[in-house]
Amino acid sequence: MKLSGQCLCGAVRYSGEGDPVFQVKCYCTDCRRVSAAGHAAMMGFPAEAIQVAGEVKEFHSTADSGSDVSRAFCPVCGSGLFAHGSAMPGLIFLRASTLDDPNLFTPQMVVWAARAPHWDPVPAGLPAFAERPAGL
Ligand SMILES: [Zn+2]
Numbered sequence: 001m002k003l004s005g006q007c008l009c010g011a012v013r014y015s016g017e018g019d020p021v022f023q024v025k026c027y028c029t030d031c032r033r034v035s036a037a038g039h040a041a042m043m044g045f046p047a048e049a050i051q052v053a054g055e056v057k058e059f060h061s062t063a064d065s066g067s068d069v070s071r072a073f074c075p076v077c078g079s080g081l082f083a084h085g086s087a088m089p090g091l092i093f094l095r096a097s098t099l100d101d102p103n104l105f106t107p108q109m110v111v112w113a114a115r116a117p118h119w120d121p122v123p124a125g126l127p128a129f130a131e132r133p134a135g136l
């Protein structure tokens, strides 16, 4: 697929072409906080498939899995744009909410479903892990 997206103010844009390695809705506490929603919708791509234009700031934290996660956001408007982590080197995780066409995102699974708030329920019909699957 061809895709593009940007932050709220447009100071950071990205584009790319390729097939997502995976597409996930994550309800972990960190994703809930940083996404300002009940969960984060993310698409993983090989990092070289995505070109980013504009300057981002990165926030580093340790995930529940113990791996290091870096989340990039626009320093002007604060929109979260993408993340990468030591658990899956070489991949970039775009926030589907920043896509120009958000319908390009087709969730394949749900992780940390046990943490879903009642106002953002886990969709029926998707494989859902109560926590995280091994290796993620
Ligand atoms: Zn911005």
Ligand SMILES: [Zn+2]
Pocket: 026, 027, 028, 029, 030, 031, 032, 040, 112
């Ligand atoms: Zn998460």
